[in-house]
Amino acid sequence: MSWDIIGHQWAVDMLRRDLAADRVRHAYLFTGAAGVGKRTLAAQFARALLCPHADPPCGQCRHCLLTARGSHPDLFTLTPIKKTRHAFISVDAMREAIGALQFKPMEARRRVALVLNAHAANSMAQNAFLKTLEEPPGQTVILLTAERADDLLPTIVSRCAVMALRPLPHAQVRAALIERWLAPAERADLLAHLAQGRLGYAVALHGDDEALPARAQRLDDLQALLAGSRVARFSYAEKLAKEGKDGPERIQGVLDLWLGFWRDVLLATAGAAGPRANPDRAAEVERVAQALTPAAAHAVLAGLRRTSALLEKNTNARLALEVCLLDWPRV
Numbered sequence: 001m002s003w004d005i006i007g008h009q010w011a012v013d014m015l016r017r018d019l020a021a022d023r024v025r026h027a028y029l030f031t032g033a034a035g036v037g038k039r040t041l042a043a044q045f046a047r048a049l050l051c052p053h054a055d056p057p058c059g060q061c062r063h064c065l066l067t068a069r070g071s072h073p074d075l076f077t078l079t080p081i082k083k084t085r086h087a088f089i090s091v092d093a094m095r096e097a098i099g100a101l102q103f104k105p106m107e108a109r110r111r112v113a114l115v116l117n118a119h120a121a122n123s124m125a126q127n128a129f130l131k132t133l134e135e136p137p138g139q140t141v142i143l144l145t146a147e148r149a150d151d152l153l154p155t156i157v158s159r160c161a162v163m164a165l166r167p168l169p170h171a172q173v174r175a176a177l178i179e180r181w182l183a184p185a186e187r188a189d190l191l192a193h194l195a196q197g198r199l200g201y202a203v204a205l206h207g208d209d210e211a212l213p214a215r216a217q218r219l220d221d222l223q224a225l226l227a228g229s230r231v232a233r234f235s236y237a238e239k240l241a242k243e244g245k246d247g248p249e250r251i252q253g254v255l256d257l258w259l260g261f262w263r264d265v266l267l268a269t270a271g272a273a274g275p276r277a278n279p280d281r282a283a284e285v286e287r288v289a290q291a292l293t294p295a296a297a298h299a300v301l302a303g304l305r306r307t308s309a310l311l312e313k314n315t316n317a318r319l320a321l322e323v324c325l326l327d328w329p330r331v
Helices: 009-020 038-050 062-069 091-100 123-134 170-179 185-195 199-206 211-227 230-244 248-270 279-290 294-312 317-326
Strands: 027-031 075-078 111-115 140-146 161-164
Touching: 009 038, 009 161, 027 038, 038 062, 038 111, 038 140, 075 091, 091 111, 091 123, 170 185, 170 199, 185 199, 185 279, 199 211, 211 230, 211 248, 211 279, 230 248, 230 317, 248 279, 248 294, 248 317, 294 317
Parallel strands: 027 140, 027 161, 075 111, 111 140
Antiparallel strands: none
16 A cells, blocks of 8 residues: 655655564654655654554554544654744653653554654753663654754764655656645646745645745845845844744744745856746846846855854844845845
8 A cells, every 4th residue: 555655755665664574663763854744754654653454554444543633542742842932842741752652552563652853852852862762662663853863962863764855856746736736737836946845845835825925025025125225124124023023933934935035046146057946036036146246145145044043043033134134235
């Protein structure tokens, strides 16, 4: 039976071989960009680990049905919680997971722990989990997801089989949106470009009626800021910082969008070929590129990356955004 996973066939084949040969590792780490499919693949592998049939997951037995409902007694899922500006996995939550894994399976052959966004655990929580990874209970399989292996302690990574998921080809994302999610061809093509190989992100955009209009507004804002005065840039930085009080991911989303636009500009200034992140904004990209050198476009990109990194460290958002926007050229 198919695992119903789009792309990442090499990873599916490897996991199925481990199952078929009964050589399942005690821990797997799925890495890759947000929306690339880590959670989907890890969840499907969890279903396969709990399903007792010859070609799991069958999707019909009691184990599969319980897993689909999130109520299987041998599946423990740990996700970050958001009590402050950032989502995190606390030491107490990690210790609860450790305690749950000490029991023998109640119904399935194994107990499975699914730790989503494990990079949200601080070093104390990760260290608390380390002993469980070093000496896991015999019938336990631990599945972790993280955007980058470097975001976890090296001792955590070294004890896992690492499955590094890569972005899917544009054509595959586009075809999936058309065939499975019934997106019109033109919309599917744009979403596939915007997602840059992250099918989950493309599907999320497709299901959000406000996503594309909001994107268009932010790109319009970028054009206005390039032509705007210092006062206008200060005002926009203040406005965006206030929006970030509802969640820092809102600011990061804007920065990511602008990064894609400026990468397109950099490619255009250098006369380089390659797929563009914003094909529907080709005229604007070209207009900006004609006014700048590759070095100037690269400097803007470096500033956006620096600002993104500062915001992750809880730097004052307004000040960071002001510095970033004031460094932009006037076009």
